[in-house]
Amino acid sequence: MKWITRTASLFRLLFRKQRLEDQLDDEVRACFDLLTDRYRAQGMSPSEARRAARVEFEGTEQVKEQVRDARVGAGVESLLRDLRYAIRALGRSKGFTAVTVITLALGFGVNTAIFSVVYAVLLRPLPYAQPEQLALIWSNFHSSGPRAPSSGPIVREIQQRSRLLQEVAGIWVGTGTFTGEANPEQVKVASVTTNFLSMLGVKPAVGRVFLPEEKFGGRPAIVISYGLWQRRFGGDPNIAGKGIPFQGASLTILGVMPQDFQLHFPQDSNVPPIVDAYVPFGDLARFPRTLYYIRMLARMKPGVTAAQAQEDLNSVAAQVRATYTEYSAENLTFEVAPLQRDTTREIRPTLIALFAGAGLVLLICCVNSANLLLARATGRRKEIAVRASLGASNGRIVRQLLVEGFVLCTVAGTVGVALGWLALKALLQLQPDYLARLGNVGLNAPVLAFMAVAAILSVLLIGLAPSLESFKFDLIESLRDGGRTSQTPARRGLRAALIVSEVTLGFILVVGAGLMIRTFEKIQQVRPGFEPQRLLTFEIDLPGSRYRNDVARAQFVKDWEQQLAAIPGVESVGAISHLPLDDYPNWYSPYRPEGVSENESAALLADHRAVTIGYLRAMQTRLLEGRYFDDRDRNSGQRVVIVDESLARSTWPGQSAVGKKIETEHFSNGGFKPGWTEVVGVVEHIRHHSISKQLRGEIYIPFEQSSRPHLSYVLRTRVEPLSLADPVRDLLRQRDRDLALSKLRPMTMYMDRAKSPARFTAVLAAIFGALALVLAAIGIYGVVHYSVSRRTHEMGVRMALGASASDVLRLVLREGLVLTAIGMALGLAGALAVSRSLQGLIYGISSVDPLTYAAALLVIAAAAILGCWRPARLAARSNPLDTIRTE
Numbered sequence: 001m002k003w004i005t006r007t008a009s010l011f012r013l014l015f016r017k018q019r020l021e022d023q024l025d026d027e028v029r030a031c032f033d034l035l036t037d038r039y040r041a042q043g044m045s046p047s048e049a050r051r052a053a054r055v056e057f058e059g060t061e062q063v064k065e066q067v068r069d070a071r072v073g074a075g076v077e078s079l080l081r082d083l084r085y086a087i088r089a090l091g092r093s094k095g096f097t098a099v100t101v102i103t104l105a106l107g108f109g110v111n112t113a114i115f116s117v118v119y120a121v122l123l124r125p126l127p128y129a130q131p132e133q134l135a136l137i138w139s140n141f142h143s144s145g146p147r148a149p150s151s152g153p154i155v156r157e158i159q160q161r162s163r164l165l166q167e168v169a170g171i172w173v174g175t176g177t178f179t180g181e182a183n184p185e186q187v188k189v190a191s192v193t194t195n196f197l198s199m200l201g202v203k204p205a206v207g208r209v210f211l212p213e214e215k216f217g218g219r220p221a222i223v224i225s226y227g228l229w230q231r232r233f234g235g236d237p238n239i240a241g242k243g244i245p246f247q248g249a250s251l252t253i254l255g256v257m258p259q260d261f262q263l264h265f266p267q268d269s270n271v272p273p274i275v276d277a278y279v280p281f282g283d284l285a286r287f288p289r290t291l292y293y294i295r296m297l298a299r300m301k302p303g304v305t306a307a308q309a310q311e312d313l314n315s316v317a318a319q320v321r322a323t324y325t326e327y328s329a330e331n332l333t334f335e336v337a338p339l340q341r342d343t344t345r346e347i348r349p350t351l352i353a354l355f356a357g358a359g360l361v362l363l364i365c366c367v368n369s370a371n372l373l374l375a376r377a378t379g380r381r382k383e384i385a386v387r388a389s390l391g392a393s394n395g396r397i398v399r400q401l402l403v404e405g406f407v408l409c410t411v412a413g414t415v416g417v418a419l420g421w422l423a424l425k426a427l428l429q430l431q432p433d434y435l436a437r438l439g440n441v442g443l444n445a446p447v448l449a450f451m452a453v454a455a456i457l458s459v460l461l462i463g464l465a466p467s468l469e470s471f472k473f474d475l476i477e478s479l480r481d482g483g484r485t486s487q488t489p490a491r492r493g494l495r496a497a498l499i500v501s502e503v504t505l506g507f508i509l510v511v512g513a514g515l516m517i518r519t520f521e522k523i524q525q526v527r528p529g530f531e532p533q534r535l536l537t538f539e540i541d542l543p544g545s546r547y548r549n550d551v552a553r554a555q556f557v558k559d560w561e562q563q564l565a566a567i568p569g570v571e572s573v574g575a576i577s578h579l580p581l582d583d584y585p586n587w588y589s590p591y592r593p594e595g596v597s598e599n600e601s602a603a604l605l606a607d608h609r610a611v612t613i614g615y616l617r618a619m620q621t622r623l624l625e626g627r628y629f630d631d632r633d634r635n636s637g638q639r640v641v642i643v644d645e646s647l648a649r650s651t652w653p654g655q656s657a658v659g660k661k662i663e664t665e666h667f668s669n670g671g672f673k674p675g676w677t678e679v680v681g682v683v684e685h686i687r688h689h690s691i692s693k694q695l696r697g698e699i700y701i702p703f704e705q706s707s708r709p710h711l712s713y714v715l716r717t718r719v720e721p722l723s724l725a726d727p728v729r730d731l732l733r734q735r736d737r738d739l740a741l742s743k744l745r746p747m748t749m750y751m752d753r754a755k756s757p758a759r760f761t762a763v764l765a766a767i768f769g770a771l772a773l774v775l776a777a778i779g780i781y782g783v784v785h786y787s788v789s790r791r792t793h794e795m796g797v798r799m800a801l802g803a804s805a806s807d808v809l810r811l812v813l814r815e816g817l818v819l820t821a822i823g824m825a826l827g828l829a830g831a832l833a834v835s836r837s838l839q840g841l842i843y844g845i846s847s848v849d850p851l852t853y854a855a856a857l858l859v860i861a862a863a864a865i866l867g868c869w870r871p872a873r874l875a876a877r878s879n880p881l882d883t884i885r886t887e
Helices: 002-013 016-041 046-056 060-092 094-123 152-161 196-200 226-233 306-323 325-329 339-343 348-379 381-389 394-429 436-440 445-469 475-481 489-525 550-565 645-651 721-735 747-790 792-800 805-837 850-877 880-886
Strands: 134-141 145-148 165-178 185-192 221-224 243-246 249-256 277-280 295-300 333-338 535-541 570-576 588-590 605-611 623-626 640-644 661-668 671-683 697-702 710-717 742-746
Touching: 016 046, 060 094, 060 394, 094 348, 094 394, 094 445, 094 747, 134 306, 134 339, 152 165, 152 295, 152 306, 165 196, 165 243, 165 306, 165 535, 185 535, 185 742, 196 295, 221 226, 295 306, 306 325, 306 333, 333 339, 348 394, 348 445, 348 489, 348 747, 394 445, 489 747, 489 805, 489 850, 535 721, 535 747, 550 570, 550 710, 550 721, 588 661, 605 661, 640 645, 640 661, 645 671, 645 697, 661 697, 710 721, 721 742, 742 747, 747 805, 747 850, 805 850
Parallel strands: 185 277, 221 249, 605 697, 640 671
Antiparallel strands: 134 145, 134 295, 134 333, 165 185, 165 295, 221 277, 243 249, 535 710, 535 742, 570 605, 570 710, 588 605, 623 671, 640 697, 661 671
């Protein structure tokens, strides 16, 4: 109850001005009542007495305002005087001030950097018109599972049948090649419905975007990005309306998107943030009903919630299933996901965990500073006693201590924001690709407002302990002993509680950091299913205008691989339709083992990959059973496939997969067709999507039996991979001047990018854990050192009575280590609870990993011993006679 009362008194100080005004109003009313009573005593009626009192009281309002202004002015002057005194007092204790400011600045800096990222990625609205109305619509199929793309007819059906969606648009991102006078350039190209760009509400930098009602006939149109406009067309202001060669055809440029325009879609949508060009879809109703590749984006009508839109689309799905047998067999449903929430779905747990860690660091900093201020307040007992003896009230003393805390937090906050800005610059160097919005990170008004609130709360937190301490002293005893009174159990208990809480929070942080570091260590050890070293990769897109059929594409690929293999330094060559760990749209479909009905196989999904004969050898993917592809597996040969160990184990458990028959999807002459194939080999699983996650099994199809126009090449080299970049470019220029290479990079670059999320989290967690260790050691040192300095007389008496130096050493160490043990016990319970919430971020270990917890116990204990050792040695080395004499 006393704590509640004292805390309330601190808050009442903040409203001193209003309290003074209320008191003044009470005094004025009392004076008026006295005058009225005096006139009534003279025989006047009540109304006459009030009129007479008013006449005599003329000018009272003016007097009241003058008195109020004088009192408020005095209050402001008193506050300024407290501020000047606080600055002088802190200036006299330069060591204490420096340590406290640095401690708090570290906490503020960490939180500035992390909150800048959290705000930019999770909280800032997307840069579109009314972004809260935008939602993704995912299709759920019986055969291909949840969060699947849709077909053109499905998009059209929703456009026509939905009652609560204002607009529905679609997008698919592939590649294309610009040709012409300049060097050919392969770029990311998005095929979109004509209302897609206008629905986002973004104004183009030049020209216009597609109109929703627009139909494109003989000369299709294109909208290009600002970056492409600058690098390929020199920023020509008259670019709108001009024709450009693209993929063997001529397109009219309608407009240029703004410089900072990005697409914000979730990672599993295969829609990258930067797209170089946009072309319109044709008539959606004429697309195959079961060709699922379009990502849908919708704008809900004003006032419509996601839940209401979901109910509306449930009804639409029922209507579509009743109309089309294909969708009825697939049990088609739709899922509405608000765009902002879905875009940050995968990164949100990581950022929330990091933000919580930063908050714990700040809390530890505040506890540490509170301990320092508490020790300083106890050392100033004589000063406080003198102020009290001269008439200062408890509230006046508390205000002075809070003002000192305000000065410390203001200076620390300023330094912390500067440190946070520097830390943010370093943080951006570690950013993983999925933090696409990190380009918007900075010290903006919301970040500064957050830090101001954090500083105010820190003032109250670090000022509370010394303020409460100021109530706990005997005036006569403090004046007589000069502030060197012995510590009471209550005082020792408060400091002990602060140290225990600091160790507890530090232990939780160290465990969290250890789990993240161990996760990164495990990811580093993962074999992705191939050998990434000395592997050069690049992409080529074969335009259908010149490579119109499977035979033309197969002949080009065969000749091109022979030329690449002849380059000095090349060991082996291969190509695949979808390179591992790349962002090219995925190709996955059902497969059907022999003897399994179509209905039973609907849930059997696998990633399908078209590969050239030398691909698996060039990647050094281990062959586990059977054989690799060879010249027998060209287009004229028997249809065959190679499967990975994951699919073989799940489909034929305990049996050999070689020789088994499965029905798989093949790409031929622009369409997908199912066909029966024979399994001729089993290879190790390649992690195509993520280093830390194993999704579907994989089926590899010979390229000539499923020829895709887009291919990613891999060259196994005997030399540095990038040293072959120029020879590869020159060779392609000689082969076909209208083809372009893109993504010419070593495979290790993809590996680094895939590991960057774990590295990002591990580095930040390690920094938080290191800060927690250092702060815990400093906090324990400060409290034990202060305790020893206040008990010098006791130590002297003990040694005079026969206690040895080792006895005193053990006494002091025991005091610090007991508090540490209690803190670690509480921290262990807290870490066990918190680590469960980190399970989604952990890979290869358990959330209760014994090695991590053992390491945390050891490093916290080491930090405690380090913090206790020097004060204990000083106490053990002291001369008992000198100690007693000084007392």
